[in-house]
Amino acid sequence: MNTQSKQDVLIVGSMAFDDLTLPSGVFPDVVGGSATYCAMAASLFAPARLVAVVGSDFPSRVLEELRARGIDTRGIEHADGKTFRWAGRYADNLASRETLKTELNVFADFRPKLPPEYRDSTFILLGNIQPELQLEVLEQVRAPQFVAADTMNFWIDSERPALERVLKRINALVINDEELRQLSGEHNIRRGAERVLGLGPERLIVKRGEYGAMLFDAEGIFFVPAFPLEDEQDPTGAGDTFAGALMGRLAELGRVDALTTRQALLSASTVASFCVEGVGTTRLGSLKLGEVKQRLGELRGLLHLE
């Protein structure tokens, strides 16, 4: 599984407009979606290739901005109709949110089609879409080297057999603690992790929001702190940012061994913390690698024992 040069990251997922009701105000038409956050984060470290669908209302300016970051947008399908739209309202403390509206629009008929140039991709991030579609992406890639996937409660409930086929074909699953409980049927995180690793993936990464994340693999358990922010603005997309930055950093290093994964997880946590500091992708959009490196140093200091 080891290579030595920087790889591209192929990302499939949603692109969306989000209508966000945050403690700081109401923000309509915020560009979002799992693929958008994943790609913006990954592109800090490695070239990213996007597979997604947008409607005719999606601004070309945004696609230009993505391309300016080294993101390959040739895999973005332009469909007639409206772009996927999600509306949500966050609690005052940002710790919980409720979905006010989900309009699938052009996303309802999405079938990922990889441009020929994408088929040599080796680092693959399957964002949170229908498991059958995640499998279709894998069918179109010639020789995947490291595949990570996200999923959600809806697919765990309604598409379990397909999801289990996905789990057998991926190297890493990146989900949150509630999803782990639902997928494993175990409240206890450690027992749940053992069950999920038994379903196929070599590594399980459990996101725990403001509490950080945990990695479970054959090497043991690793504890990823969340960077303690002074000013949280918007957690939307932080989990996707985390997964995208993780894959970007691994692709940049061209290594996926256990220790490299631990180190890349600290980078992922760092980039995700910046995501929360702005509404939508605003903070990610202006983020410089130097800022990431400085905060990564601070994050490592949180674990300093010598």
Added chain:
Amino acid sequence: MNTQSKQDVLIVGSMAFDDLTLPSGVFPDVVGGSATYCAMAASLFAPARLVAVVGSDFPSRVLEELRARGIDTRGIEHADGKTFRWAGRYADNLASRETLKTELNVFADFRPKLPPEYRDSTFILLGNIQPELQLEVLEQVRAPQFVAADTMNFWIDSERPALERVLKRINALVINDEELRQLSGEHNIRRGAERVLGLGPERLIVKRGEYGAMLFDAEGIFFVPAFPLEDEQDPTGAGDTFAGALMGRLAELGRVDALTTRQALLSASTVASFCVEGVGTTRLGSLKLGEVKQRLGELRGLLHLE
């Protein structure tokens, strides 16, 4: 603040009977109380001195067991009447609990009186009791070297001025994240920590249950993982165990510098994890230092990055 030999830890707090309704069953008359847990944990590392009150119904067998662990029980007052009793019911996932009953009994009139032999104590752990009584303990100690205190929502609400006097006289405050939010008036943990450090203590330790703990001090922030257990039985007393083990380990080392505190916090987290593995103090009672050392090694492995 540095010394070089093992010190005693003076502990003041409650001794109680707990009636516990746990997912695994109903357990009446479980010996508990903050001072009991603190002392059992501290005594793994250093001699402990207890200041508390029990009623005439408290079994002398328990006091003998405490003495057998090197705990000085001369400061335990034997009052006429019943011992403090708390009854609580835990949710199925152990993540929350409700208080069913609180009977203060002899604890209602408790005024801590230190035996003369205790007045030279240098490491002091003020368990969760009325702030005025915490101050009375400090008045009776000749030259405290390192003082840690716990408190709770009730005192934060109703005894704020006395609590603020306590904060000015302690080195470390050990509270949970909800108490931090209440005490600071800030939801954000980092801003809340800055406010609390501004009220007096040099170090703030924020307990976050299954998510571990965080240390805030002039040196920065430190992230303490919780040991991921496979089988949680009873979280009662885990926070007191954490504080007791922390103070015991600091007293054993005779040092309270920032790095020593970080290392001692990992020992504290380790011992607290054992507490949760048994009902009441059962697991703490049988715990051997060798077991603590082994799990401490595993816990440090959760932070391993090299």
